[in-house]
Amino acid sequence: MNKTAVFYGVLVTIIVIALIISSDLNKTPDLKPVFADSVTAQILSPDTSNTYGDNLKVLHGIHSRAQLLNVMRGFTEALGVKCEFCHNTDNFASDEKIQKRTAREMIHMVANIDENYLDGPRMEKVTCFTCHRGQSIPKLVVER
Ligand code: HEC
Numbered sequence: 001m002n003k004t005a006v007f008y009g010v011l012v013t014i015i016v017i018a019l020i021i022s023s024d025l026n027k028t029p030d031l032k033p034v035f036a037d038s039v040t041a042q043i044l045s046p047d048t049s050n051t052y053g054d055n056l057k058v059l060h061g062i063h064s065r066a067q068l069l070n071v072m073r074g075f076t077e078a079l080g081v082k083c084e085f086c087h088n089t090d091n092f093a094s095d096e097k098i099q100k101r102t103a104r105e106m107i108h109m110v111a112n113i114d115e116n117y118l119d120g121p122r123m124e125k126v127t128c129f130t131c132h133r134g135q136s137i138p139k140l141v142v143e144r
Pocket residue numbers: 052053054055056057058059060068069072073075076079081082083084085086087092093099100101103104
């Protein structure tokens with residue numbers, strides 16, 4: 001193989017890699033939530049008891065760690081945050097963080113909307129993701 005062939009070989013490889021990277025960067029973010037339905041299911045659960053969790057005041061129908069974690073993942077997904085945004089991770093039952101207390105208010109709000117305003121058979125339920133879309137403070141569609 002002569003030097004020119006090697007040069008063009010390397011050049012083509014670089015261009016191909018650059019194209020792959022740029023097409024990846026241009027991809028619109030996937031806005032389809034995975035855990036939002038778990039949040040709705042738990043907020044609207046007719047089961048009023050909990051057998052898992054030490055300090056659950058608004059969620060109900062929670063009977064396993066997996067069930068609770070699916071709801072928590074619904075929160076992190078909707079707000080684009082990690083668990084420590086709302087929790088002291090050494091003590092998840094603690095209410096010391098204002099974000100956790102705000103989240104409870106938000107759960108009440110969503111429950112109220114879903115139970116009292118969106119109870120028709122074809123109505124799409126509201127969840128945290130409806131407003132938050134991956135941001136802890138929902139952004140306006142048109143910036144002021
Ligand atoms: C947006 C805020 C928020 C985020 C983010 C969040 N949580 Fe929670 N978490 C809460 C709220 C609110 C409660 C209490 C619900 C209630 O009172 O019914 C809770 C309760 C819990 C509990 C039950 C504690 C107990 O025994 O009472 C655990 C465990 C927990 N979360 C784990 C997690 C994990 C793990 C993550 C990350 C994957 C996470 N949370 C992310 C708001 C959040």
